[in-house]
Amino acid sequence: MQRNTPFDFTLQNAQGESCVAQAWAKVQPGLDASERFALKQQIKEALRERDAVLIAHYYVDGDLQDLALETGGVVADSLEMARFGRNHTAKTLIVAGVRFMGETAKILSPEKTVLMPDLDATCSLDLGCPADEFSAFCDAYPDRTVVVYANTSAAVKARADWMVTSSCALEIVQHLKDKGEKILWAPDRHLGRYIQEQTGADMVLWQGDCIVHNEFKSEELAMLRRAHPNARVLVHPESPAGVAAQADLVGSTSALLRAVVEGDATTYIVATDKGLFHRMRQLAPGKQVIEAPTAGESATCKSCAQCPWMAMNGLQGVLRCLHQGAGEIHVTAQIQKQAHQCIDRMLDFTQQRPGALRPGLVPHLGAA
Secondary structure (H helix, E strand, O other): OOEEEEEEEEEEOOOOOEEEEEEEEEEOOOOOHHHHHHHHHHHHHHHHHHOEEEEEEOOOOHHHHHHHHHOOOEEEOHHHHHHHHHHOOOOEEEEEOOHHHHHHHHHHOOOOEEEOOOOOOOOHHHHOOOHHHHHHHHHOOOOOEEEEEOOOOHHHHOOOOEEEOOOOHHHHHHHHHHOOOOEEEEOEHHHHHHHHHHHOOOEEEOOEOOOOHHHOOHHHHHHHHHHOOOOEEEEOOOOOHHHHOOOOEEOOHHHHHHHHHHOOOOEEEEEOOOOHHHHHHHHOOOOEEEEOOOOOOOOOOOOOOOOOOHHHOOHHHHHHHHHHOOOEOOOOHHHHHHHHHHHHHHHHHHHHOHHHHOOOOOOOOOOO
């Protein structure tokens, strides 16, 4: 039976002031092999009947990732999820991920029905950047180009000039910096700091963070590296500076996956949501993938390298979407129109500049 699990996490406002907030996530009930098989068969049939396609993020349960690929859908990062949903001919998009991903799909495909297995699946970066506070933050810096990370609400995107994902953020900010523009960045402070270091751009940063990546510990990572001296260290740029500084590669979700698949090492220590390991192990079965440590001094283990909201996506929720039309995403016409512009800029940029899809493949300058 599904149950709710409350947990505390820290929110920071634009000034860096912290407060502890409580959120909750639903824990999916365990299923045996026969139950999982039966649900998958029902979903496959319902996808065909409803002219629907399953779009899954790398961080959701492995069953959902496999099902998406088996049925002509996609497993991807948020950039490719957005593009795939926009370009696919299906009338209904089932988005297995967190709420901002469903909103982005709806903004890009307003004529399509967008359904999510659980509308309560959200994101600490989204929660930590309320639209009204963000609007006031923008008002304080009217001369800056507003760049927001994909992990934000549709209302926040409506106030932005550009949306970016971790796959293209570095190159887009470099492009804006080369044009002489000053940047207002939100919400992830670690990714913002990393981009600022790499580009030298003039950036004002909102002080949000991801409850998964913010938990990685630098001292414990150093100890793990000593225990595996031949391992390559791969780090998502939402991680703290002390963790990123030890990386052989700092890169987006897709870049980390490519690094394992294409790399010549046999062992990798990876600092990102462990949901990605499912695909890594499928595509690189002969390689060892080790979770970067979240334990250690001051650890809370509120995520243990797994997003509690991504984990709310389950086979039962997908079937409810298809049978009942549950979990439909709605975005008002005004917000949709305003937010569409910043997303379109990103998609146009990445289409015109294929190199924007491969940031992070150059070793981080601070790597050991």
